[in-house]
Amino acid sequence: MASPNAAPRAAATARERVRAELSREIKEEARRQLAASGADGLSLRAVAREVGMVSSALYRYYPSRDDLLTALIIDAYNALGAAAEGAVAAGKAGPARDRWAAACHAIRDWALANPHEYALIYGSPVPGYRAPEATIGPAARVPLAFVGVLRDALDGGEVGGTGAAAGALLPVTGPLAEQADALSAALAQSVPGPGEAAVPPDVLVRAVIAWTQLFGMISFELFGQFVGSFEPADALFGHAARQLAAFVGLH
Amino acid sequence: MASPNAAPRAAATARERVRAELSREIKEEARRQLAASGADGLSLRAVAREVGMVSSALYRYYPSRDDLLTALIIDAYNALGAAAEGAVAAGKAGPARDRWAAACHAIRDWALANPHEYALIYGSPVPGYRAPEATIGPAARVPLAFVGVLRDALDGGEVGGTGAAAGALLPVTGPLAEQADALSAALAQSVPGPGEAAVPPDVLVRAVIAWTQLFGMISFELFGQFVGSFEPADALFGHAARQLAAFVGLH
DNA sequence: TGTACATCAGTGAACGCGCGTTCACTGATGTAC
DNA sequence: TGTACATCAGTGAACGCGCGTTCACTGATGTAC
Numbered sequence: 001m002a003s004p005n006a007a008p009r010a011a012a013t014a015r016e017r018v019r020a021e022l023s024r025e026i027k028e029e030a031r032r033q034l035a036a037s038g039a040d041g042l043s044l045r046a047v048a049r050e051v052g053m054v055s056s057a058l059y060r061y062y063p064s065r066d067d068l069l070t071a072l073i074i075d076a077y078n079a080l081g082a083a084a085e086g087a088v089a090a091g092k093a094g095p096a097r098d099r100w101a102a103a104c105h106a107i108r109d110w111a112l113a114n115p116h117e118y119a120l121i122y123g124s125p126v127p128g129y130r131a132p133e134a135t136i137g138p139a140a141r142v143p144l145a146f147v148g149v150l151r152d153a154l155d156g157g158e159v160g161g162t163g164a165a166a167g168a169l170l171p172v173t174g175p176l177a178e179q180a181d182a183l184s185a186a187l188a189q190s191v192p193g194p195g196e197a198a199v200p201p202d203v204l205v206r207a208v209i210a211w212t213q214l215f216g217m218i219s220f221e222l223f224g225q226f227v228g229s230f231e232p233a234d235a236l237f238g239h240a241a242r243q244l245a246a247f248v249g250l251h
Numbered sequence: 252m253a254s255p256n257a258a259p260r261a262a263a264t265a266r267e268r269v270r271a272e273l274s275r276e277i278k279e280e281a282r283r284q285l286a287a288s289g290a291d292g293l294s295l296r297a298v299a300r301e302v303g304m305v306s307s308a309l310y311r312y313y314p315s316r317d318d319l320l321t322a323l324i325i326d327a328y329n330a331l332g333a334a335a336e337g338a339v340a341a342g343k344a345g346p347a348r349d350r351w352a353a354a355c356h357a358i359r360d361w362a363l364a365n366p367h368e369y370a371l372i373y374g375s376p377v378p379g380y381r382a383p384e385a386t387i388g389p390a391a392r393v394p395l396a397f398v399g400v401l402r403d404a405l406d407g408g409e410v411g412g413t414g415a416a417a418g419a420l421l422p423v424t425g426p427l428a429e430q431a432d433a434l435s436a437a438l439a440q441s442v443p444g445p446g447e448a449a450v451p452p453d454v455l456v457r458a459v460i461a462w463t464q465l466f467g468m469i470s471f472e473l474f475g476q477f478v479g480s481f482e483p484a485d486a487l488f489g490h491a492a493r494q495l496a497a498f499v500g501l502h
Numbered sequence: 503t504g505t506a507c508a509t510c511a512g513t514g515a516a517c518g519c520g521c522g523t524t525c526a527c528t529g530a531t532g533t534a535c
Numbered sequence: 536t537g538t539a540c541a542t543c544a545g546t547g548a549a550c551g552c553g554c555g556t557t558c559a560c561t562g563a564t565g566t567a568c
Contacts, residue, residue: 015531015543022544038378040291044522056523057545065522124374125474127289139476168419170494176486183480208481209464209491216467217460223376225390229434230459235427240460243421247498266510266564273511295555307556308512316555 023061026051030068031075031117038116039126042069066129069120073131074138076117081141083110088145096153097242097250103145104214104241111218118222122215143211147187147199150207153250154197160249172202180204203249210244274312277302281319282326282368289367290377293320317380324382325389327368332392334361339396347404348493348501354396355465355492362469369473373466397458398438398450404501405448411500423453431455454500461495 029050033042044065048055062068087106091099111118120126121139153159172180180201188198199207217240220226221233230236280301284293295316299306313319338357342350362369371377372390404410423431431452439449450458468491471477472484481487 013532019544038375040378043520045520053544054546055521056525056547059523060544119375122470122474122476124289124370127291131475168497170490170497172490174486176490179481179486205487205490206494208487209468209494212467212471212491213460213464214467216463216465216470219373219467219470220463223373224382225373230430235425235430236456236459239421239423239427239456240463243457243460246419246421264565270511294553296553304511305513306554307514307558310556311511 019061022051026058026061027068027071027075031072034072034120035114035116039069039120042072044068069126069129070132070134072117073121073135076114076121077135077138077141079114079117080107080110080121081138081145083107084142084145085148088149095251096149096156096158097245099149099152100146100210100245100248100250101238101241103149104244105237107142107214108218108221108237111222115222118218122219123223144191146207146211147191149250150199150203150248151197154199154203158251159203169202169206172205176205177201206248210248213240213244270312273302277309277312278319278322278326282323285323285371286365286367290320290371293323295319320377320380321383321385323368324372324386327365327372328386328389328392330365330368331358331361331372332389332396334358335393335396336399339400346502347400347407347409348496350400350403351397351461351496351499351501352489352492354400355495356488358393358465359469359472359488362473366473369469373470374474394462395442397462398442400501401450401454401458401499402448405450405454409502410454420453420457423456427456428452457499461499464491464495 026047029047030042033046033050042065044058045055047068048058051058058068062071083106084103087102088099091102111122125131150159184199184201184204217233217237221231221237226233226236277298280298281293284297284301293316295309296306298319299309302309309319313322334357335354338353339350342353362373376382401410435450435452435455468484468488472482472488477484477487
């Protein structure tokens with residue numbers, strides 16, 4: 001803001017404010033079209049039409065269709081990440097297992113409310129589109145929210161240790177153990193976060209399994225693989241969320 | 252074949268054989284384009300060009316682009332189903348847990364070898380396309396292959412009963428239990444199959460969880476969510492397949 | 503075996519559509535002195 | 536406060552593309568007697 005080579009004036013000029021406003025408005029309309037008809041239904045010309053501009057004018061705001069799509073992808077990751085983080089934070093007082101399940105529910109709720117945005121980030125890749133690096137950070141928020149739950153639980157002694165329950169758990173060995181160790185180390189140093197305990201590899205691997213299960217189940221629900229069996233999937237989802245939190249070893 | 256109102260001659264006429272041949276050739280070319288550039292890259296005109304026909308001629312074989320797509324979807328489901336069934340059958344002599352894991356590996360291998368066909372059936376729905384009833388049967392082959400493993404295992408006493416291992420397993424109750432009961436009953440009567448034992452609801456639910464985990468993990472691998480952590484995912488996959496077979500309760 | 507007719511496969515032109523992107527331009531808004 | 540100039544937003548026309556589908560047509564292949 002007040003840095004030497006920032007905007008010419010400390011406050012945003014009128015032009016800049018209008019520009020930011022219109023950028024937002026264009027993105028909003030694009031999101032509306034995405035929600036209505038999916039990523040393929042997103043057309044620059046249609047967005048321009050709706051915003052009341054000529055199509056070429058959009059190029060003053062987004063250099064190409066892909067850039068607009070990238071903005072939507074980043075927003076979607078951030079919205080979903082925020083939902084997960086919010087659920088975790090809201091459950092601060094309760095047991096770790098509940099926080100984990102709450103994050104799962106928040107993610108599902110968001111996905112059901114925003115199916116096309118979900119499909120955009122977790123469905124088949126958009127053909128011809130290559131996700132830029134800027135999406136990596138926002139995409140990591142959901143997994144990091146789960147890691148946050150794990151760390152808090154580790155700090156509070158809320159992981160594993162029931163003994164009997166561990167009977168059906170397979171040991172993590174070989175190359176998988178190496179990958180998990182490396183990830184655990186990377187998390188410990190790059191994300192100082194609240195908890196200080198490093199996540200043990202076997203817990204991390206079980207968490208990854210739970211994480212993939214979550215998104216597999218949501219995708220199946222959204223993409224129609226449950227028709228005629230577990231539809232509506234609310235009961236299945238609630239059970240699975242709790243079951244997998246238990247599987248991870250959370251109390 | 253020899254029924255009264257079948258084809259005019261018992262044997263297919265030359266014309267019919269040519270027609271069947273060309274239908275196959277068109278579908279093959281369509282599959283090639285699908286594999287090369289995904290469902291959106293599939294264009295009737297391009298297929299016609301490659302097959303050496305004028306685009307309108309395709310309409311003698313497939314009434315519309317959607318019908319061609321449907322044919323590809325059915326083939327994909329059948330190919331994947333056959334792969335899963337084959338893996339199960341090949342493991343007949345071994346323990347149930349291995350048969351389950353073998354099916355998982357067969358499915359993943361197929362998905363990695365045919366990513367666009369996988370995306371076609373398990374990725375985000377193709378916009379504007381509505382899957383006809385004819386896809387239901389082929390789509391059921393994979394889940395039914397898993398059910399087959401469960402039934403054989405139940406017949407052979409290869410499910411559950413370890414006691415200690417069941418500690419981390421949550422009971423299946425309420426509406427979920429009802430859905431699972433209904434599905435179990437439907438399976439028992441509509442698919443007589445090899446095993447005679449009905450699948451207990453809690454086993455069925457755990458199997459569904461394992462099933463969704465499998466596809467979640469494959470989708471994450473294929474769609475790039477593991478980059479930088481568990482890539483390559485071979486070790487993770489092998490572990491997860493065995494771990495979830497154990498989770499289901501298979502020996 | 504031969505002729506008259508019906509069926510079918512494939513052609514080529516056309517319809518109507520929408521798309522992403524570029525480019526030279528006109529005004530309006532801002533900046534410097 | 537006023538003028539000269541630079542920056543920027545938005546216009547309108549155009550380029551070049553490919554698509555799915557329809558339709559009247561020409562030949563070739565089959566069928567019936």
